[in-house]
Amino acid sequence: DAKTTQPPSMDCAEGRAANLPCNHSTISGNEYVYWYRQIHSQGPQYIIHGLKNNETNEMASLIITEDRKSSTLILPHATLRDTAVYYCIVRDKAAGNKLTFGGGTRVLVKP
Amino acid sequence: DTAVSQTPKYLVTQMGNDKSIKCEQNLGHDTMYWYKQDSKKFLKIMFSYNNKELIINETVPNRFSPKSPDKAHLNLHINSLELGDSAVYFCASSQGLISYNEQFFGPGTRLTVL
Numbered sequence: 001d002a003k004t005t006q007p008p009s010m011d012c013a014e015g016r017a018a019n020l021p022c023n024h025s026t027i028s029g030n031e032y033v034y035w036y037r038q039i040h041s042q043g044p045q046y047i048i049h050g051l052k053n054n055e056t057n058e059m060a061s062l063i064i065t066e067d068r069k070s071s072t073l074i075l076p077h078a079t080l081r082d083t084a085v086y087y088c089i090v091r092d093k094a095a096g097n098k099l100t101f102g103g104g105t106r107v108l109v110k111p
Numbered sequence: 112d113t114a115v116s117q118t119p120k121y122l123v124t125q126m127g128n129d130k131s132i133k134c135e136q137n138l139g140h141d142t143m144y145w146y147k148q149d150s151k152k153f154l155k156i157m158f159s160y161n162n163k164e165l166i167i168n169e170t171v172p173n174r175f176s177p178k179s180p181d182k183a184h185l186n187l188h189i190n191s192l193e194l195g196d197s198a199v200y201f202c203a204s205s206q207g208l209i210s211y212n213e214q215f216f217g218p219g220t221r222l223t224v225l
Contacts, residue, residue: 043115043201043216044154085152098167099146099214101154 004088009106018075022088025069031092035073037084078109114138115217117202123223132187132220134202143185144203160185197224
């Protein structure tokens with residue numbers, strides 16, 4: 001699976017949009033981009049995934065650049081409960097469903 | 112209505128002991144996983160099972176033996192516990208081996224080896 005690079009931490013104001021970047025410059029054509037998050041002391045939670053089109057669900061939006069070498073997770077209206085470590089993962093569908101977690105971005109939502 | 116549950120939540124034991132962690136999912140999934148999160152917070156997959164068959168074994172010492180009595184359960188037995196086994200262990204499940212299916216994680220079991 002391709003490696004990803006994320007900033008180690010970022011702060012966000014409550015009620016504002018949080019934009020979380022991820023670089024995956026070595027991504028290959030059949031690798032998907034996934035986002036999970038881990039709230040303190042809990043198991044990781046799936047957020048969203050995409051291949052090349054932008055995606056939106058009830059939790060977030062995923063913007064993937066045209067060359068697919070980077071993506072941005074957008075939390076439209078961050079709440080205090082969104083404070084967590086956010087992981088960007090790229091995965092080949094032939095990888096046997098293995099998730100390879102990196103260091104993630106520690107997001108602190110401040111009031 | 113917990114989707115993926117693990118027991119116990121905390122486990123403190125002495126070096127050299129044998130212990131088990133249990134995992135159950137009520138989502139009807141046929142693929143289950145064990146992940147380990149060490150003190151540096153890195154999450155790494157250990158095993159995955161699909162329909163009770165081992166699919167992934169990520170070079171885990173053979174002191175770790177997963178057991179899947181049925182599709183809804185994947186237990187982790189650890190022999191001769193070592194200090195380095197101290198970590199949080201997460202169980203997860205998903206539907207099939209199709210990669211875009213999300214994985215649902217349990218709450219974790221914090222293992223401390225003294």
